[in-house]
Amino acid sequence: MWKKKSVHQLVKFSLFFHPIPPWKTQISGRTSFSFLGGSNRFYISSNQASRLQQSHLVKMKLDTPEFHKLFTSELKTLIALFEKNKHEIRIAGGPVRDLLMGKVCHDVDLATTATPTQMKEMFELEGIRMINNKGESHGTITARINDKENYEVTTLRIDIRTDGRHAEVEFTKDWQLDAYRRDLTINAMFLDVDGTVYDYFNGIEDVNNRKVRFVGDPADRIQEDYLRILRYFRFYGRVAATAEEHEEATLKAISENAEGLKGISGERIWLELQKILTGNHAASIVKAIVQTGVYKYIGFPDSLSLEEFESVCERTEGSVPTPMTRMAALFSDVDQIYEMNKRLKVSTDELKTCLFVVMYRDQSPGENVMQYYQHLIASLAGKENKPHERVVELLKYKGMGETRKAIETWNMPRFPISGKDLLEMNVKKGPVFSKALGELRRRWIESDFQMTREELLDTIGEVLSDIRS
Template sequence: MLETHGHKALLVGGCVRNALLGAPVNDIDISTDARPERVMDLAKAAGLNAIPTGIEHGTITVVADGIPHEITTFRHDVETDGRRAVVAFSDNVEDDARRRDFTMNALYATADGTVVDPLGGLKDLKARRLRFIDNAQDRIREDYLRILRYFRFHAYYGDPAEGMDPDALAASAANIDGLASLSRERVGSETLKLMGASDPAPAVAAMRQTGVLTAILPGTDDRALAPLVHLEEMVAVPIDPVRRLTALGGEGIAQALRLSKKTARHRDVLRNGLESSDTPGALGYRHGAEAATSILLLRAAVFEMPLMPEGLAAAQAGADAQFPIRPADLIDQFQGAALGKALKDLEARWIASDFSLSKSQLWDSLT
């Protein structure tokens, strides 16, 4: 659509980076010298659906074969305030590259797969070296979210053995106050993405050392995170970012990160279970095997306790257990609040017996 009408069109950013790494590609972004209105006209002429999702910043989303492609005109920043930018369009791919965050994200590719590397990002990508483009301070002051993005991207794409770029760490520490200007939703999204990395513990430890962790999540402590990740790998459970977030502790986290109601409820279940005295079986019965396993992992990591296989088995057994008494069984003897109390008392006895009491035994305990 673009090239046949004389325009440049280059795949850019994450789709190029991930393709080179052999990682899954989620979003397809294209940079072009065509202006947004021209992209809209060409898409219409080609019979494609074009949506002006960010036309003021040069971005048009074009849907082809059911796949959305974000097509953005080459641009450079005219003015930034740490959250948003005023941009001007350009005909030069290097201008476009220099407004991006990290060198490995400033990689482009033609339709035939030829890599276009204006700023040396390919060398950094091969070395798994995460580096800001040009001056780290300048890039961060253009958008303070880049502080959090730095730690998140390092957890996914950096080489842990090589450590982090000293300039990036120093610039992050020097610009911590700028994090307060970000919306809680943006901070929450970045934090949960970080927690979804295979091992976020080194990045979170660096956040603590630079003061970033305290700036976004006061009162948290990352000491249990590395043991938790180790235990997760040991028992081969799927990654749960909320479980890892819970390991950090802290108060008011749901508000600080503007978590969704569903995510906040999940965190509450894990935190309350962590602090409760419920047995593994009771945890499984009340919350299901998945949540109970998460709570047992958290207990082992936070309280430095061994993770016992029999505890995990008991959690699964509790999740599978079915309380044998139904309200209809007691309706002739109890009504109203008395019925609810009788059911609760019987259920407590049954759980305390490790779900071994039969219906008749529970019934006999009433008399």
């Protein structure tokens, strides 16, 4: 019935207000409102209450190939179980956004009115295995269906209190309250199994217009979890059609709350940065990160070149660089890289990629470019892990596309000498042994891999004499 074109062509709106009755209260001298959330009341500010009452529910019907493809037999089994036990269950957040954008979803997040205890009872009764119970305190139960697919199902919840990193939650059965606690409007929608999208905060319109906005007041959302600053930038790169169309109020809130990132672990920050660095509008977003002062708290150096980063983004476009390949453009020397790693704690492989690019990016390959990089790979083999891959990333950084493609398909010849050859010539293991093997390898590379085993062994006397002299 629905054609896969724009969101406007997919939408059949049903618009109505969905007020929630508040109880006026005084907390710490401020006027606040309490709402029923599960068995208890929870409190929000008068500004938040006003925004909640001003929100409205927009519904639309979604009927696309991507939507229908989502419902595997495993997902249908899971949904049927909740329906049998009279618990509401809907697809939540990211998958809804992606479906509205016409994208295929590979991961499905689900939300339900069932409590974790009720879910566990259901799954145990049906013999469904539950795995990874770390999320249970926040309402998430992971079920493995047909021993094939894992699904995370989270109880609708509200944040009782937050510290900028973690939240204490209480369960609710109100979908609007759960939507309000989410970060961005495009991530605050729900999708029913019949294709009905539930949108309380103009998420559908924002997806259609490729706008990235916080739910409610940006400062409130950021202060609940300061990592949302980087999540905002990541989703801007993923959703926004053009660069540098941030709302002024959003950038102001980010700038005023950037210091809160000091309390976020480097590992969590790096997970977000990786996607920002390799996503759309990376140069523009990094510029905004610098202008808002966010860079001070995420491992970036105090002095960096946005021009170099922009150039590298242009040169690496379409070549699928690693995040570190692009990030290397922000560093002027290896000392800055080691300082970055104190904050972000990247993997050893990522650190070595960054160091390699910075150390070799300014070296001239001379006239025979292909030979230079072949020799570089061969000279590092055995000393450096993954020299071939690192040279490829270096060539991406430098924008040397043709050379990169040639290097990617080049297979380094096998070094014809082994340690056994030297032992048979009565060279004992030790410092001289290692130096001799290294010198023979150097001569082989300098011959452009042409010297044979016999030719190399004929030089062993000369090599040993030079080492011992």
